[in-house]
Amino acid sequence: MSPVTVRPDVMDTKPYAPGLTIEEIKEKYGLDTVIKLASNENPLGASPIVQKTVAKFAPYVFRYPHNGNPRLNMAIAKRTGVSEKRIISGNGSDEVIDLLIRIKAVPGRDEVITYESCFSMYRLMSRLCGVDFRQLPRENGFNQPVKALAEAATEKTALVFITSPDNPTGLAVSADEIRQAAEILPENTILAVDEAYIDFARPADKYDIIPLLDEFPNIVLLRTFSKAYALAGLRVGYGIMDETLADYITRSRAPFTVNLLAEEAAIAALEDEVFYEETLRIVHEGRKKITEGLEKMGCEVLPSQANFVMFRPPYNAQELFEELLRRGVIVRPLKSFGYGEHIRVNMGTASENEIFLSTVKEIING
Numbered sequence: 073m074s075p076v077t078v079r080p081d082v083m084d085t086k087p088y089a090p091g092l093t094i095e096e097i098k099e100k101y102g103l104d105t106v107i108k109l110a111s112n113e114n115p116l117g118a119s120p121i122v123q124k125t126v127a128k129f130a131p132y133v134f135r136y137p138h139n140g141n142p143r144l145n146m147a148i149a150k151r152t153g154v155s156e157k158r159i160i161s162g163n164g165s166d167e168v169i170d171l172l173i174r175i176k177a178v179p180g181r182d183e184v185i186t187y188e189s190c191f192s193m194y195r196l197m198s199r200l201c202g203v204d205f206r207q208l209p210r211e212n213g214f215n216q217p218v219k220a221l222a223e224a225a226t227e228k229t230a231l232v233f234i235t236s237p238d239n240p241t242g243l244a245v246s247a248d249e250i251r252q253a254a255e256i257l258p259e260n261t262i263l264a265v266d267e268a269y270i271d272f273a274r275p276a277d278k279y280d281i282i283p284l285l286d287e288f289p290n291i292v293l294l295r296t297f298s299k300a301y302a303l304a305g306l307r308v309g310y311g312i313m314d315e316t317l318a319d320y321i322t323r324s325r326a327p328f329t330v331n332l333l334a335e336e337a338a339i340a341a342l343e344d345e346v347f348y349e350e351t352l353r354i355v356h357e358g359r360k361k362i363t364e365g366l367e368k369m370g371c372e373v374l375p376s377q378a379n380f381v382m383f384r385p386p387y388n389a390q391e392l393f394e395e396l397l398r399r400g401v402i403v404r405p406l407k408s409f410g411y412g413e414h415i416r417v418n419m420g421t422a423s424e425n426e427i428f429l430s431t432v433k434e435i436i437n438g
């Protein structure tokens with residue numbers, strides 16, 4: 073008997089390619105120590121307060137979480153200064169991306185647009201929803217074509233995705249540019265601004281889009297606890313959006329997707345100011361150090377507002393990636409993003425950053 077077939081567009085879909093794990097590299101190269109600077113995770117590990125909270129709530133995992141996570145939504149609302157009715161928590165911001173496309177785009181009729189070499193989830197989710205996916209070229213090779221996206225939208229365009237700060241370039245789009253795009257975009261097209269790395273952008277005011285939400289009910293912000301709050305493994309993200317839109321999602325989504333431990337951990341993470349501030353400090357220091365260090369070695373480094381930088385080494389990028397792996401340093405080659413000559417590296421601890429820089433130097437200098 074042959075296996076069942078599925079929708080033709082699903083049969084063609086290529087899977088998401090995650091970064092390599094530390095265990096995989098230790099085993100492959102027989103190494104004892106491996107550092108991972110490939111998935112934009114938090115350099116400090118999990119906050120001690122979050123770890124205690126997870127242990128404290130472990131006995132209650134036989135219970136269902138509170139559907140819709142009202143306590144978490146309240147905590148996010150307090151932190152961001154918006155009404156809790158505007159918050160949708162999800163199983164990572166990936167789930168919120170999926171929900172937005174599902175509730176907005178009509179399969180077979182509508183489209184999602186974004187730009188080339190962007191975060192792969194927008195394409196994956198659009199395809200799964202049976203929605204056309206269109207990408208515009210970037211400007212000058214790297215910049216997000218914000219105005220061009222707004223101008224390209226038609227009545228078929230259900231959503232436009234812009235990542236700011238962007239993955240993999242680290243470039244951020246100002247609130248003024250988002251306003252200009254929102255003014256051009258059809259009122260009924262969602263402008264989803266994926267702010268997974270917004271905590272690291274400075275000056276914060278320049279990139280703060282929250283003040284635009286009242287004026288433009290079609291703007292949605294996507295945020296995550298995976299980066300600055302160090303909860304990537306628990307999967308928590310959220311969207312900030314117009315109340316009516318949030319209500320449509322609440323009514324139609326599957327229940328309980330943010331689990332009980334994830335909810336408690338996220339609430340604790342929001343309260344752990346010390347850990348959050350230390351994360352920002354270490355990322356900002358590391359970003360400067362890595363940028364300057366790479367530039368000294370003749371690399372072209374993009375000015376990043378995120379917890380990683382993208383650079384072009386004066387050396388074959390794929391070979392540099394493989395040599396780094398052999399020496400126990402995992403970074404992200406960007407061929408799959410369409411930038412075969414570039415590498416992305418996230419900020420680690422001060423000593424991880426040192427190891428990274430000295431290893432690159434050793435390889436480049438032969």
Ligand SMILES: Cc1ncc(COP(=O)(O)O)c(C=O)c1O
Pocket residue numbers: 111112163164165166167191235238239266268295296297298304307308309
């Ligand atoms: C631009 C962007 N958006 C969203 C995410 C996913 O975040 P989450 O872990 O909350 O699903 C990532 C993760 O790397 C990302 O780079």
